[in-house]
Amino acid sequence: GGNNESRTSQVDFTNAREAYKSKTNMELLRAIVVFRLCTIQPLVRNAQKLIKMGEMTVGKRLTNDVLVKRTFFKHFCGGENIDEIQPTLEKLSDVGVGAIP
Numbered sequence: 001g002g003n004n005e006s007r008t009s010q011v012d013f014t015n016a017r018e019a020y021k022s023k024t025n026m027e028l029l030r031a032i033v034v035f036r037l038c039t040i041q042p043l044v045r046n047a048q049k050l051i052k053m054g055e056m057t058v059g060k061r062l063t064n065d066v067l068v069k070r071t072f073f074k075h076f077c078g079g080e081n082i083d084e085i086q087p088t089l090e091k092l093s094d095v096g097v098g099a100i101p
Helices: 002-009 016-020 025-037 041-045 047-058 060-076 082-094
Strands: none
Touching: 025 060, 041 047, 047 060
């Protein structure tokens, strides 16, 4: 509602300390790694092929649950269902950031 909108507008995203104060060092490190990997064009272009190769080499569980979910998915997504995203929505709301569930 309106209250959430006013809280969201108070966040100063040009101030790095303010914008990232709710993040742990591990979350920030993951963000740096994920964004750096996203700049490697051959990796981006061949991501699906690389995931398939990973699944064939080390298995689907290790590839998807460890390599994909704990890195890219966790960075860009709050979860796979409403129960999983609820803590993320609450954490964002606590620091005045709105989200689209």
